[in-house]
Amino acid sequence: MAQAQEATERELTMSRAMVEAIAAEMEASDDVFVMGEDVADYGGIFDSTDGLLEEFGRDRVMDVPISETSFIGAAVGAAQAGMRPIAELMFVDFFGVCMDQIYNQMAKNTYMSGGAVNVPMVLMTAVGGTYNDAAQHSQTLYGTFAHLPGMKVVVPSTAYDAKGLMHAAIRDDDPVVYLFHKRLMGIGWMPAPEGPKTPVPEDDYTVEFGEADVKREGEDVTVVTLGLHVHRALAAAEELADEGIDAEVVDLRTLVPLDTDTVESSVKKTGRLVVVDEDYRSFGVSGEIIAQATECALDDLEGVRRVTMPDAPIPYARPLEREVNPDADDIADAIRELQG
Template structure:
């Protein structure tokens, strides 16, 4: 269990939620306690979100607060930015993160910069949610993660949960934040019927509200030999690889970053000082992305602690449609194992 509030009551032991249900529970609580919170996006009302991100919210809160929008990301994200600046707390969903390109001005030049450009006279308390990731053969325009695209530009916090417990606590924190937060959920982790999740994302989740602070990574598995740093779906692939490696006497520590902005470099450096070996695993592209940033950050902080490094990421190619090709480019458990053995 993570390091945030842990009530310790029987509800934590007896109740497990999928990641999608944990997210909906957080949203519902925030909507109940603050009338300025509302949700907007494509197919989020009647359909409940194609990845169950809003399932049941329409029935509870009605169409004034759970809004289907036309297929115009430019229009509705611009409207969400305006609503946030006017004092509301919108949650705006991109059905697929890949679609951000048609609203790049609203995200990059308005959402991220308006607080700075106004000299701090306005806040933009908007949560931009988006489904990320592949592994289900939806080709190059529906399967990217693009974490680094948002993390690269100053002005937005970037959150990537890997479990139901983390998803709820991080979403509570995101909605209450007075700055823009990009909240990226991996489709494969949501626990929807037509896309089975791996073991791990479904976790005990308290019924009460709680927050997980941004910029605080979570050590999901302690180990002494190699530090594996990752996030989202690949937390679970790294944990599976670590269990397999343990049979060969290799003890891997798995760190879930949980947020890219702010980035918890200290936890990673502390682990590398113990292990001396660093493997960074990412479903984003290899070049100019998370893997290089983590390696550079550790080297900046303590180069002498770093004996060996491996990066595991998507090569710089569009995500293929064909299943064998997609499996080839998206890192799997075997790729993580291989990288750990290389540095070991």
Template sequence: MSSQEQQQTGRTATMSDAMVEAIASEMRADEEVFYMGEDVADYGGIFDSTTGLLDEFGRDRVMDVPISETAYLGAAVGAAQAGMRPIAELMFVDFFGVAMDQIYNQMAKNTYMSGGSFSVPMVLTTAVGGTYNDAAQHSQTLYGTFAHLPGMKVVVPSTAYDAKGLMHNAIRDDDPVVYMFHKRLMGIGWMPAPDGPKTPVPEEEYTIPFGKADVKREGDDVTVVTLGLHVHRALEAAETLADEGIDAEVIDLRTLKPLDRETVVESVRKTGSLVVVDEDYQSYGVTGEIISSVAESDIEALEAVERVAVPDVPIPYSRPMENAVIPGAEDVAEAVRSVGE
């Protein structure tokens, strides 16, 4: 279903509600699916990622865990290898460091290390992103870190419709999936979402295949490639630019592993200009990967390019400083204007 078709069908839902709906549906269909993490049972997840699941499924399948990411992520890996389908929540992606051995040396590699004798069908959900002044240890995205490491699929929804379809697909996948949701998009009361992530969502089950980007806005003058929160900031910029006579095409990657390079290249062949926008750090990240993919595929199509990302500094606590390092809609607009000069 295209973005245009989504707007014409179904009831609307927040991104958190859409995620929970998909999880509950999969838990009803398969008793081997369970959810574990910090504050996911009674509290319902600090970003509403598990609201209502405890009431329906009980503590045997919705489990609060001690504050030991190494222990419970290791338990999830073992459960997955034994044939279950755990969903394990890392409350903030910034906490990956204390459990990286379990994530990368176990979860991501064990299928390969076993010669394919067993799979690791688990989902690692985690909250990403800043914009709410929670400082350097609770505000990163780190998409590029996980996408760089082989063995894991990496999913980054930007709307409720995408969140539900991608979650269904993630839980059913026989490989480990890192499902990264942006706090600002969840639709929770104390952190208002921008216009856009609350979308029509069908009540029935549906999946969105990994590795298929979505053109959220069609245009002829410049290609803007992004993901997560910055899909909405790019769309906001595109509306401003339209008043100036600049027609921007906005592509939402939706997944980084696998990555839909073909949709990006085809768009650049049409527009000739590329702007890549990311809330991750600029160096060695998503922006560079997208630009190099286009250059390798069809460098003659690429007439102008800009990237907009977080500079290589820790995310500041101070609101003015955080606003300065995390790109806004005007930063995107300025980059688009620059490739059109």
């Protein structure tokens, strides 16, 4: 990945990288189209489809009524008929009203048909908090989708990864849930942290599913995370470097398939594991990563910590939301506890 990034000086925001990948796939095949709430005239409320309407028109970039069950179901049908739809669920929190279409149709129809049909579609949706939009618009729910079989689940943290993962998602013959963190998109009214805007090659390329990326190498502790918290973990690692603690930061990039080999290799090297997750603490990604690590590297582990959201609805009040959402200081403190 580093070689590809060094090959260009052009930097993109994550939203522009996603749009560039979608546009390239739409140009390559008339079977690719986009549908969702506010994806046409508005360009997606987080700029996920900005500019596509002007380039491809309303037949291929379609605003839909506020009926998630209907348009997710329509996308499933189109995919089974041979097209490659990209359906945007505006917020991941809205999955509840269309979960039958996602879990029982999109995810299972290939199996239920005995392989007679494929469902090559992308379900694209915004995740995450940090901008005080309360409990119904601020969740990540990574673990919910990763727990349900039949769907691949990807979570980019940089523009480079966002473009490569989007190309791979659209080309995949299985349904892919593409979860982008709204704080990383680089839109004007929601400033992104340092890091997600990266060099992005103009040529098409893919990031292979099931390959985590070591964003920072280290010797003392492994930090496994994804999405926004990759950047918070990197900030914590830089702070701890001044204290003589060398943290390795592993960006999972995809949850399904999950790259357990990279996690195992890192844990065997460092002997300490911190899992950072914006999803809820219980029954989720953090517990799964720790379980995988103990199964494959128990003798090497000296200690583990979880840094997650508490098992409670996300507060609307900005100070309260900041309190419950793990930041770089929380990650650094967890690492210090392990080192101590």
